[in-house]
Amino acid sequence: MFSNVQLHLAKVFLKIFLRDRQSIFFSLFFPIIFMTVFSFASGGGQDPINVGIVNNSTSPVATDFTQLLIDNPIFNVTVGEESRLREELVEGDQTMVLILPESFDEQSDGVELKLLVDAAQVQQLGLIMPALEQTLISMEREFRNIEPMFTLAIEDVQARSQRYLDFLLPGLVAFTLMQLSIAGSGFNIVEYRRKGILKRLFVTPIQPRDFIASIVMARMTIILIQLSVLIAFAVLILDVSIVGNFASFYFIVILGTFIFLCLGFCLGSIAKTQQAVIAVGNLVIFPQIFLSGVFYPIESMPEWIQPIAFVLPLSFISTGMREIANNGASLLTIAPSLIGITVWLVLSFILATRLFVWKEVAN
Amino acid sequence: MPIIDVENLSKKYPLPDDKSKSFFAVDGISLKIEKGEIFGILGPNGAGKTTTLEMLEGLVDIDGGTAYIDGIDVNANPYAVKKIIGVQLQANEYFDSSSLDELLTLFGALYECDIDVSDLLNKVDLLEKANAKPSQLSGGQKQRFSIACALVNDPKVLFLDEPTTGLDPQAKRNLWDLVLELNKAGKTIVLTTHNMEESESLCQRIAIMDHGKIVAEGTPQNLILKHAPEPPVAPIHGNIEDVFLTLTGHALRD
Numbered sequence: 338m339f340s341n342v343q344l345h346l347a348k349v350f351l352k353i354f355l356r357d358r359q360s361i362f363f364s365l366f367f368p369i370i371f372m373t374v375f376s377f378a379s380g381g382g383q384d385p386i387n388v389g390i391v392n393n394s395t396s397p398v399a400t401d402f403t404q405l406l407i408d409n410p411i412f413n414v415t416v417g418e419e420s421r422l423r424e425e426l427v428e429g430d431q432t433m434v435l436i437l438p439e440s441f442d443e444q445s446d447g448v449e450l451k452l453l454v455d456a457a458q459v460q461q462l463g464l465i466m467p468a469l470e471q472t473l474i475s476m477e478r479e480f481r482n483i484e485p486m487f488t489l490a491i492e493d494v495q496a497r498s499q500r501y502l503d504f505l506l507p508g509l510v511a512f513t514l515m516q517l518s519i520a521g522s523g524f525n526i527v528e529y530r531r532k533g534i535l536k537r538l539f540v541t542p543i544q545p546r547d548f549i550a551s552i553v554m555a556r557m558t559i560i561l562i563q564l565s566v567l568i569a570f571a572v573l574i575l576d577v578s579i580v581g582n583f584a585s586f587y588f589i590v591i592l593g594t595f596i597f598l599c600l601g602f603c604l605g606s607i608a609k610t611q612q613a614v615i616a617v618g619n620l621v622i623f624p625q626i627f628l629s630g631v632f633y634p635i636e637s638m639p640e641w642i643q644p645i646a647f648v649l650p651l652s653f654i655s656t657g658m659r660e661i662a663n664n665g666a667s668l669l670t671i672a673p674s675l676i677g678i679t680v681w682l683v684l685s686f687i688l689a690t691r692l693f694v695w696k697e698v699a700n
Numbered sequence: 701m702p703i704i705d706v707e708n709l710s711k712k713y714p715l716p717d718d719k720s721k722s723f724f725a726v727d728g729i730s731l732k733i734e735k736g737e738i739f740g741i742l743g744p745n746g747a748g749k750t751t752t753l754e755m756l757e758g759l760v761d762i763d764g765g766t767a768y769i770d771g772i773d774v775n776a777n778p779y780a781v782k783k784i785i786g787v788q789l790q791a792n793e794y795f796d797s798s799s800l801d802e803l804l805t806l807f808g809a810l811y812e813c814d815i816d817v818s819d820l821l822n823k824v825d826l827l828e829k830a831n832a833k834p835s836q837l838s839g840g841q842k843q844r845f846s847i848a849c850a851l852v853n854d855p856k857v858l859f860l861d862e863p864t865t866g867l868d869p870q871a872k873r874n875l876w877d878l879v880l881e882l883n884k885a886g887k888t889i890v891l892t893t894h895n896m897e898e899s900e901s902l903c904q905r906i907a908i909m910d911h912g913k914i915v916a917e918g919t920p921q922n923l924i925l926k927h928a929p930e931p932p933v934a935p936i937h938g939n940i941e942d943v944f945l946t947l948t949g950h951a952l953r954d
Contacts, residue, residue, distance in 0.1 A: 346809045353806065356797035533791030537849075540757050540789070541810040542782040700760065 339550060346551035351558055365563055368513045369570055376502050376575045385413040389422035389434035396442030402476055411468050426455055506577045507662040508631035510564055511655035514590060517563060518597030519618050521556040526605025527614045539699040546690050553598045560594050581661035585668050592678050593654035599685035606692040625651040653677035703857060703888050704733040708765035711751050725751045727912035733890060738883050740903035741892045748912040749892040753859050757787050770856055786850030786858045792842055794834045800845060801830045811853040824848040840871025860891040864898055869945055874952045876902050
């Protein structure tokens with residue numbers, strides 16, 4: 338598949354690229370920090386909600402009710418005087434204050450419980466109200482001796498717990514490989530042009546396709562090393578699980594890197610200056626960050642945009658990788674993604690070799 | 701048969717101020733350069749020297765006329781020509797973080813030939829700099845390294861584009877010695893310059909270009925006899941460069 342010239346050149350370029358250790362190291366900084374932050378953010382679960390209770394009733398019902406709320410892990414209950422709790426509410430120490438009226442006892446019928454809230458915390462109320470109402474209903478049932486008509490038993494059929502981080506890893510790997518690849522070919526090409534290196538290479542008898550193939554191979558080797566560090570960090574340190582076959586996962590990584598290195602070559606051939614290539618590069622990178630299901634599933638996007646989102650190269654790559662990593666899919670079961678990837682692979686390589694014309698690119 | 705045979709060569713470029721109009725950067729020049737010659741192309745900036753070289757090197761398209769190097773049509777077969785020529789460009793930047801021996805290895809790979817890195821560096825007197833980076837070299841060393849890169853494929857013809865521009869007199873003379881040495885070893889050398897002394901002491905034949913045309917061609921001696929005005933009555937003894945070199949010595953400074 339690759340000629341001797343290409344392999345030899347790739348080896349020489351690899352050695353040259355490896356000299357640039359700083360940028361190899363620093364380009365891994367962002368994804369690693371990003372993942373670490375997320376692992377801490379999603380690790381702790383929901384904080385309990387601060388609720389103040391003013392109990393003006395002396396009935397045992399009111400005491401039981403208060404106790405039920407105290408026992409509920411969703412709430413962090415403070416029982417106290419109305420005036421003091423009101424103050425705390427204003428200062429933000431309490432999310433809300435529930436006032437039980439004097440008439441709250443076994444006989445009470447449609448008695449009104451007053452809930453003081455701070456409107457600024459309104460987004461939390463949606464979460465609190467159902468829990469509060471649920472507690473009230475179950476209490477009512479108990480006191481009135483009504484059997485519930487039904488209960489809801491939730492069973493997780495996926496039988497393994499999936500954290501957001503598990504969902505995130507394949508997407509983040511896909512995103513990182515896109516960034517590294519486009520920078521590794523596209524941005525570098527423009528830099529070489531500016532320095533006149535391309536011109537110097539052009540007076541040697543090297544063919545564009547040999548040049549592209551060797552640069553792609555050398556860059557790909559470096560990117561695979563970088564991604565391996567990232568994946569190892571995620572799996573070993575952050576305990577992210579990759580359910581499927583590692584080899585299949587890497588297979589998609591390699592194809593994806595190839596696609597974006599070729600697309601990077603296209604960008605480097607079109608854009609003539611460093612500013613231009615960054616601008617055009619962002620045009621390619623940014624929509625894919627948001628539309629390719631890297632950070633959240635494509636299915637959660639507006640319906641009209643989904644058809645576009647689905648055919649982006651990064652979508653096929655991140656979907657394929659996620660199927661393997663999260664659901665243990667085999668290469669056979671992700672055939673649709675693989676077909677999409679193959680189409681982009683061929684397309685991007687043809688485009689790269691067509692657009693990279695020495696005379697135009699070097700001068 | 702001349703090793704370089706150029707007939708009526710021309711190159712059109714759009715005008716910088718008015719893209720719809722074009723001008724001839726090289727306007728129908730003809731040249732015959734014999735094997736083993738050092739041939740100089742002289743001229744002021746913008747005369748078309750570099751464009752002429754770039755057409756011969758296959759870097760830019762030939763808009764009119766023909767060019768043959770060692771019997772190969774440059775226009776029809778640029779890749780075959782590139783295999784037998786060595787080129788030093790005006791800009792000589794390389795991959796920043798690579799050492800000289802790595803870069804020479806790269807050029808060897810580009811030409812698909814086995815090279816002896818030490819031998820090449822030795823030829824240009826840079827053997828002890830094998831592990832240095834291009835950015836650590838002085839101006840003269842950089843030019844010599846560029847020539848080493850141009851020698852990787854043991855070319856028949858060596859093109860040097862303003863090889864001594866920006867060098868101090870010591871480095872300049874050192875580079876002339878190198879060029880003469882390579883010429884003695886059998887290389888045909890074509891160089892551009894706007895240094896009159898260089899053309900006079902180094903080149904066997906020269907062509908003077910202006911506005912894309914060759915205005916005079918011949919051996920330096922003949923051109924002087926034909927075109928130079930009468931010498932002043934009392935010729936000055938030596939020139940200021942002789943003074944400079946006498947005072948600062950001939951030893952190379954880099």
